[in-house]
Amino acid sequence: MTTTRPTRRMLLKGAAAATAAASLPAPAIADAPPIKIGLLTVKTGPLAQGGIQMEQGTDLFFKHVGNKLAGRPAELVIADTGGNPAGTKTKAQELIERDRVDMIFGPLAAFELLAISDYVARQKCPILSLAAAEDMTQRKPNPYFIRSSATSAQAMRPLADYARKELKYSTVITVANDFAFGYEEIGGFQRVFEDEGGRVKAKLWPPLVTPDYTPFLAQMSGVDAIVSGLGGSNPVKFMLQYKDQNIGLPLLGGGVAMDDGLLKSFGDEAIGVISSAAYTVDLDTPSNRRYVEDSIRDYGGVPGSYAAGLYCNGMVAEAALQKTGGKTDDKEALIEAMRAVSLADSPRGPFHFDHFGNVVGDIFIRRCEKKDGKLVNTTIKTYHDVSQFWTYDEKWFLAQPVYSRDYPPLKS
Amino acid sequence: MNLWVVLGGNSIAFGGLLFLLSAGFALIFGLMRIPNLTHGSLFMMGAYFGVSLIGWGLGFWPAALLAALGVGAFGGLVERLLLRRLPGAELAQVLVTLGLSFMIADACLLGWGGDPLAIAAPSELHGSIRIAGFAFPLYRIVVIVVAVLIAAALWILIDRTRLGAMIRAGVDDPDIARVVGIRVSLLFTIVFSLGAGLAGFAGVIGGPILSVYPGLDQDMLPLALVVVILGGSGSLVGSFVGSFVVGFLYNFGQALFPELAYVVLFLPMLVVLVVRPQGLFGRAAP
Numbered sequence: 241m242t243t244t245r246p247t248r249r250m251l252l253k254g255a256a257a258a259t260a261a262a263s264l265p266a267p268a269i270a271d272a273p274p275i276k277i278g279l280l281t282v283k284t285g286p287l288a289q290g291g292i293q294m295e296q297g298t299d300l301f302f303k304h305v306g307n308k309l310a311g312r313p314a315e316l317v318i319a320d321t322g323g324n325p326a327g328t329k330t331k332a333q334e335l336i337e338r339d340r341v342d343m344i345f346g347p348l349a350a351f352e353l354l355a356i357s358d359y360v361a362r363q364k365c366p367i368l369s370l371a372a373a374e375d376m377t378q379r380k381p382n383p384y385f386i387r388s389s390a391t392s393a394q395a396m397r398p399l400a401d402y403a404r405k406e407l408k409y410s411t412v413i414t415v416a417n418d419f420a421f422g423y424e425e426i427g428g429f430q431r432v433f434e435d436e437g438g439r440v441k442a443k444l445w446p447p448l449v450t451p452d453y454t455p456f457l458a459q460m461s462g463v464d465a466i467v468s469g470l471g472g473s474n475p476v477k478f479m480l481q482y483k484d485q486n487i488g489l490p491l492l493g494g495g496v497a498m499d500d501g502l503l504k505s506f507g508d509e510a511i512g513v514i515s516s517a518a519y520t521v522d523l524d525t526p527s528n529r530r531y532v533e534d535s536i537r538d539y540g541g542v543p544g545s546y547a548a549g550l551y552c553n554g555m556v557a558e559a560a561l562q563k564t565g566g567k568t569d570d571k572e573a574l575i576e577a578m579r580a581v582s583l584a585d586s587p588r589g590p591f592h593f594d595h596f597g598n599v600v601g602d603i604f605i606r607r608c609e610k611k612d613g614k615l616v617n618t619t620i621k622t623y624h625d626v627s628q629f630w631t632y633d634e635k636w637f638l639a640q641p642v643y644s645r646d647y648p649p650l651k652s
Numbered sequence: 653m654n655l656w657v658v659l660g661g662n663s664i665a666f667g668g669l670l671f672l673l674s675a676g677f678a679l680i681f682g683l684m685r686i687p688n689l690t691h692g693s694l695f696m697m698g699a700y701f702g703v704s705l706i707g708w709g710l711g712f713w714p715a716a717l718l719a720a721l722g723v724g725a726f727g728g729l730v731e732r733l734l735l736r737r738l739p740g741a742e743l744a745q746v747l748v749t750l751g752l753s754f755m756i757a758d759a760c761l762l763g764w765g766g767d768p769l770a771i772a773a774p775s776e777l778h779g780s781i782r783i784a785g786f787a788f789p790l791y792r793i794v795v796i797v798v799a800v801l802i803a804a805a806l807w808i809l810i811d812r813t814r815l816g817a818m819i820r821a822g823v824d825d826p827d828i829a830r831v832v833g834i835r836v837s838l839l840f841t842i843v844f845s846l847g848a849g850l851a852g853f854a855g856v857i858g859g860p861i862l863s864v865y866p867g868l869d870q871d872m873l874p875l876a877l878v879v880v881i882l883g884g885s886g887s888l889v890g891s892f893v894g895s896f897v898v899g900f901l902y903n904f905g906q907a908l909f910p911e912l913a914y915v916v917l918f919l920p921m922l923v924v925l926v927v928r929p930q931g932l933f934g935r936a937a938p
Contacts, residue, residue: 284758286867289766418910445910449871451862454662455906458655473768473865480770480863484789485658486780505768505863 278335280346297547301554310561325355377598393428399516400432409464416469425469427643483509501544665792667899668799676850682886692873698852720853727848771859884934
């Protein structure tokens with residue numbers, strides 16, 4: 241098992257070593273076996289949009305570091321989960337037991353992550369995922385899990401604060417898809433909005449598959465604004481129909497509802513929508529400028545949050561490996577080094593991790609505008625060092641139940 | 653009060669869109685007895701064709717017609733090369749069309765990428781008009797009108813023309829039809845192309861309401877199934893009425909019992925199947 245390898249891989253490895261040896265003055269490093277990173281992504285089916293972005297973010301990171309992590313050659317093994325839990329389990333097993341990867345990037349969706357969380361923890365394989373399920377870093381933490389993107393509600397709480405304090409809204413109706421991610425996004429918004437004196441008048445839960453949003457749109461009136469936590473391809477459909485039905489109320493959106501990568505799919509109806517996200521294309525830092533320019537050059541479009549999330553995962557891996565001296569054998573030391581990573585400059589700004597492995601970083605409030613004939617999200621306020629617990633006491637926070645369809649309940 | 657009127661209006665508009673979607677399915681399933689599970693994919697394909705054609709500078713309506721022709725031609729090929737070989741083998745037909753739908757989905761993903769794409773309604777149809785004090789999106793009114801026109805055209809074609817008579821004869825008794833000199837095999841290709849073309853056309857017309865994205869095919873197929881089974885297979889009147897029934901069930905179900913939206917949608921179908929297996933307007937099985 242350990243000695244037999246597919247021929248193609250041997251060739252690739254040989255080629256990689258040869259180019260490394262040719263370009264490096266110190267040949268000793270090239271002799272070390274490559275660090276292997278497994279990427280669990282989705283290349284087919286409805287989740288493919290995010291999955292393709294994830295691959296692009298990882299790919300660009302590997303290009304930027306010249307396929308080397310902490311001086312060691314690095315190899316990327318990409319696996320397509322098909323966007324379902326069973327496929328994710330199979331591919332995770334292949335990556336860990338056959339390919340013997342040192343860490344896993346991905347998967348995309350919470351239901352994929354939940355299918356492999358226990359398994360990767362038993363295998364002591366560090367996993368850097370985008371999946372936003374709150375409890376992965378709260379009530380049911382996985383010691384080998386790291387999230388450099390955000391929990392479902394992490395960006396929604398600053399949005400609620402902004403809506404209440406700056407926009408002075410006092411009543412809203414929320415709309416989000418009828419599954420855990422939607423509940424958690426809206427739950428976080430509602431908690432902060434109501435703690436600051438606002439009122440959520442109604443929470444609408446269209447199913448994930450909703451061809452026509454008009455039954456829900458027909459119920460949107462008599463409030464200051466509408467808050468959307470829709471995801472996937474739903475925001476595009478929703479916005480078209482929102483305009484059609486002349487709702488006319490200001491619209492606020494979560495990160496995925498107004499993802500930068502989605503803007504090219506919107507029409508002028510998106511102008512003026514205010515959204516909050518953990519990554520924004522217009523962040524003016526050296527690393528983000530380079531990242532965005534190279535993404536446009538290589539993939540023909542601005543990167544969305546999925547691509548940026550995977551790029552940042554790469555930076556976390558690189559920084560941690562620098563500290564362990566490129567060693568990956570001691571998994572406890574590796575995960576400890578990862579969670580201790582604190583970056584001053586990344587495409588999403590400065591960030592570090594809390595003791596659950598969840599990111600503490602900037603959240604950007606943006607307004608959608610049209611510039612040079614193109615829709616862009618322009619940052620209008622930045623909340624610094626936002627933790628998954630917002631301003632709440634961690635102990636108190638964890639004693640509350642996780643957000644659900646009916647929690648927090650509507651105030652009557 | 654306002655809510656009810658808005659929901660009612662939208663139910664009719666959504667029903668119109670559903671009829672455009674399911675008319676082709678009704679033709680293929682009703683007349684040829686082929687449970688065509690690629691129907692959602694043909695709808696999505698038409699929508700993607702429409703996106704590209706409009707992107708190349710074509711107007712909305714010419715793009716819709718060209719997309720319909722393109723998808724119709726594709727449907728003709730599918731019938732000639734695949735389904736032709738499986739007459740009456742329903743299980744094989746189900747498997748072939750299901751497999752094909754997965755292939756089309758992946759091909760579309762390859763060709764158009766995973767990002768959702770919007771189709772803009774023609775600019776003269778933006779905005780809304782006021783009917784009895786209620787604002788109603790203009791484009792949705794046009795969808796209703798188009799649905800009614802297509803329904804009328806199909807009814808005339810099937811019930812009033814020589815071609816329609818030949819099709820009906822070919823369906824009722826293919827052997828005798830052949831004996832009297834009707835080219836049944838060609839007719840079936842025509843019907844399948846027509847059904848596929850209608851799906852493609854509906855994809856473009858639905859674009860400004862639904863947008864286009866991977867997974868659109870699997871979202872639409874169940875709706876076409878419900879409409880045709882509820883209305884009765886083989887009956888265009890059935891799918892016409894069925895579309896609007898489903899439009900109302902869908903809109904009011906989602907608004908009043910959002911947790912039970914799919915129960916509200918599919919329960920009537922189950923009841924109809926149990927009580928009246930041929931559907932509301934279907935002919936009883938011979």
